[in-house]
Every structure is written in C-alpha cells, then in structure tokens.
Amino acid sequence: MDRWLALRDRLLASRSFQRRAAAFAPTAPIAHKRAGELFDLVAGFVYSQVLLACVQLRLFDALAEGPQTLEALSGRLALPGESTERLMAAAVALRLVERRGDGRFGLGSLGAPMVGNTAIAAMVEHHAALYADLADPVALLRGQRAASSLARYWPYADEASPGELSVASVAGYSALMSASQPLVADEILDAYPLDGHRCLLDVGGGEGGFLASAALRAPALQLMLFDLPAVVERARARRDAAGLTHRMQLFGGSFLTDRLPEGADVASLVRVIHDHDDATALHILRAVRRALPAGGTLLLAEPMAGTPGAEAMGDAYFGFYLLAMGRGRPRSAAALRSMLLAAGFDRVRQVKTRMPLQTGLLIAHVGIASAAAKGV
Numbered sequence: 213m214d215r216w217l218a219l220r221d222r223l224l225a226s227r228s229f230q231r232r233a234a235a236f237a238p239t240a241p242i243a244h245k246r247a248g249e250l251f252d253l254v255a256g257f258v259y260s261q262v263l264l265a266c267v268q269l270r271l272f273d274a275l276a277e278g279p280q281t282l283e284a285l286s287g288r289l290a291l292p293g294e295s296t297e298r299l300m301a302a303a304v305a306l307r308l309v310e311r312r313g314d315g316r317f318g319l320g321s322l323g324a325p326m327v328g329n330t331a332i333a334a335m336v337e338h339h340a341a342l343y344a345d346l347a348d349p350v351a352l353l354r355g356q357r358a359a360s361s362l363a364r365y366w367p368y369a370d371e372a373s374p375g376e377l378s379v380a381s382v383a384g385y386s387a388l389m390s391a392s393q394p395l396v397a398d399e400i401l402d403a404y405p406l407d408g409h410r411c412l413l414d415v416g417g418g419e420g421g422f423l424a425s426a427a428l429r430a431p432a433l434q435l436m437l438f439d440l441p442a443v444v445e446r447a448r449a450r451r452d453a454a455g456l457t458h459r460m461q462l463f464g465g466s467f468l469t470d471r472l473p474e475g476a477d478v479a480s481l482v483r484v485i486h487d488h489d490d491a492t493a494l495h496i497l498r499a500v501r502r503a504l505p506a507g508g509t510l511l512l513a514e515p516m517a518g519t520p521g522a523e524a525m526g527d528a529y530f531g532f533y534l535l536a537m538g539r540g541r542p543r544s545a546a547a548l549r550s551m552l553l554a555a556g557f558d559r560v561r562q563v564k565t566r567m568p569l570q571t572g573l574l575i576a577h578v579g580i581a582s583a584a585a586k587g588v
C-alpha cells in the first residue's frame with residue numbers, strides 16, 4: 213500500500229505529470245479542479261477579506277432592497293467609483309453578488325443567505341482577532357505566541373479564576389454567542405425535541421438563548437441556567453425581557469470549582485466542552501453527571517472533528533481557532549463518547565443534525581450504578 217501511495221505522491225508532485233494531466237482530455241477536468249482547490253487554499257484569506265468588506269459596508273442589506281447600479285452603490289457604500297467596481301467584480305467572482313441586466317448588481321447565491329443573518333456577519337467581523345493571532349501560525353504551533361487577541365476576546369480561556377471576570381470583559385463573546393445561538397438551537401431541538409422532559413439545566417448557557425428557544429418549543433419545560441456570574445448578569449436582563457422570569461432560574465458560578473445545581477432531569481452542554489483540555493472537559497462532564505438523577509439525560513452539542521462532508525470545519529477551522537484561543541480542541545463523536553463513558557454516563561448515542569457544520573449532537577444518560585456513585 214505504502215509503495216502505491218509513494219508512487220501516487222511522486223506522480224502528483226511531478227511538474228511534467230501535472231502538465232500532461234492538464235493537457236490530456238480525460239484527466240484535464242480533474243487536474244483543473246485540483247489546481248482550483250489548491251488555489252482556493254492559497255487565496256482563502258483574500259476571499260475572507262472580500263466578504264468582510266461586504267459585511268462591513270452592509271452590501272447585502274443594500275442589495276436586498278433590489279438590484280442597483282454601480283453609481284447608486286458607490287454613493288450608498290461611500291466608496292470611490294473604481295473601488296466599488298473592484299469590490300463588485302470580486303464579489304461576483306465569489307458568487308456573493310450577481311450581475312443583472314442594465315449594468316445592475318443583485319444578490320448572488322452565496323450573498324442571499326447573508327441577508328439579515330446577523331450570526332454569520334458577527335462571526336465574519338470577529339475574525340479580525342482570530343486572523344491577528346494566525347498571522348504567524350508556526351509561532352503559534354511552537355507556543356511562542358507573545359500576546360493573543362483571541363484569548364482577550366474569550367477571557368475565561370486564559371483566566372485562573374474565571375468566576376471573577378467583569379461584566380464588561382464577557383460582553384463581546386456573550387453577544388457573539390447569543391447572535392449565533394438561534395441557528396445552533398434549531399439544529400439541536402429539531403434533532404432532539406425536549407417535550408418529554410420536565411426541567412432543563414443549560415451548563416455554560418451564556419445569555420440563555422438556548423433555554424429561550426427550548427422554552428418556546430416545550431411550553432411546560434422548566435429552565436435552569438449555569439454560567440459565570442458576569443454572564444448570568446447579562447442573562448438576567450434577557451430573561452426578564454423575554455417574559456421568562458418565573459420559568460428560568462439563574463445560577464452564577466464556575467464549573468471548575470463550584471457544584472452545579474440539582475433538580476433538572478436533562479442537562480445540556482452547548483459549545484462548551486471543545487473550549488477545554490481533556491482533564492477539564494472530564495471534570496465538567498463529571499460535574500454534570502453528579503447534578504443529574506439516575507436516568508437523567510445529557511445533550512452534548514458542538515461542532516465535531518471528523519464530521520463527514522465538513523472535515524475542514526472541525527479539524528482545520530476549530531483546530532486552529534482553539535489553538536489561537538489558547539485552550540481546548542475539536543473532538544470527534546467517538547472521542548467525546550469515550551469521555552462521556554469515562555465520566556460515568558452510559559447509552560451514549562449520536563443523533564444526526566441537519567447541518568453538522570453548525571453542531572453535532574450526542575445524547576447520554578446517567579446509569580443507575582453511576583448515580584449510586586455520585587460522589588466519584
């Protein structure tokens with residue numbers, strides 16, 4: 213096998229093989245496709261910055277009102293005519309924008325889903341911090357990074373006593389998570405409706421967006437939120453504004469040091485475990501297991517490594533994102549399953565979500581034996 217692969221590698225690396233493959237009709241489409249894929253890897257950052265310009269200039273909202281001429285767009289975006297033309301050409305090439313009749317521009321097939329999508333727009337805008345850290349990826353991999361913009365953005369990742377973080381320091385990431393939470397919540401709740409449960413404890417539940425979505429779908433469900441005290445302060449305002457004051461109990465603390473509140477029959481960890489290294493992740497899972505009764509259920513939802521069709525999202529995007537953040541790693545469903553078993557859960561199963569790019573989902577239960585060993 214190794215010999216065949218070595219031969220394949222030598223052929224693919226050979227400049228003359230590449231040229232002949234590109235010229236030979238049956239192999240030309242493959243050669244062109246590979247060259248295009250490699251070019252996209254080389255140029256990906258530039259494409260991202262074209263998208264960032266569109267988002268910052270609110271281009272998609274402008275085009276949602278209807279196709280517009282270059283002159284109109286130039287005024288609307290406050291850009292010189294030539295720059296508008298350059299941006300439109302780039303955006304057309306990336307299918308964010310489409311040329312329409314009479315020299316007008318409209319939404320492209322990848323720009324249309326961006327209209328009103330504050331979640332993706334917020335992700336695009338916060339990438340400034342990520343890309344600043346990724347400017348020298350080798351230094352990052354060698355652990356020689358001096359200062360980290362992303363670690364400042366996610367201060368709990370770098371903080372010995374996260375329970376003492378200020379409300380101001382958690383504002384940026386809490387708002388980003390709230391903006392993107394509805395997409396994630398819909399995926400989870402479509403895959404695992406919560407009607408059969410009595411009370412849901414969302415651990416690291418941020419401003420309570422997931423609980424609010426669950427409340428809408430399961431009107432009898434009681435809600436409990438656990439997060440850092442500063443985040444819980446932000447959740448309080450949202451909860452009261454949503455009319456959930458009497459349905460949602462708030463608990464401020466750190467799952468690294470404090471016990472989780474008991475009383476729920478189902479708990480959730482949404483986009484939490486991948487933030488932490490193995491020992492801490494296991495500690496959190498054990499804390500959740502202790503908070504649940506025998507037969508209790510855990511929903512573990514986050515983007516997962518090795519997701520078929522979205523491999524780059526897990527290992528490349530989140531792998532390097534979390535490296536820059538300074539803690540955690542994306543894990544495969546199989547790795548998470550092993551951790552859940554090690555933490556005392558059983559009957560772990562993966563439930564398919566429609567858009568695994570947003571989140572994967574594992575369901576686990578507290579067995580009778582492990583509930584008896586609650587103190588462990």
Ligand SMILES: CC(C)=CCC/C(C)=C/CC/C(C)=C/C=C/C(C)=C/C=C/C=C(C)/C=C/C=C(C)/C=C/C=C(C)/C=C/CC(C)(C)O
Pocket residue numbers: 325332335366483484486487533537
């Ligand atoms: C007849 C017609 C018109 C069409 C037929 C063809 C057809 C069916 C077309 C489909 C059209 C359609 C419905 C398109 C839909 C597109 C969608 C839903 C696109 C969604 C894209 C989502 C994206 C790009 C999500 C990106 C998410 C990111 C980058 C998340 C980052 C998360 C981070 C950084 C989380 C950090 C938390 C931490 C720190 C790791 O814990």
Ligand SMILES: C[S@@+](CC[C@H](N)C(=O)[O-])C[C@H]1O[C@@H](n2cnc3c(N)ncnc32)[C@H](O)[C@@H]1O
Pocket residue numbers: 368374375382389390393396415416417418419421422438439440443465466467468481482483484487
């Ligand atoms: C990536 S966010 C996910 C938030 C929310 N579950 C969501 O999906 O939108 C991780 C959450 O874990 C919380 N968190 C981090 N460290 C914590 C700790 N030691 N104790 C409690 N919560 C913590 C953060 O404040 C944040 O709200």
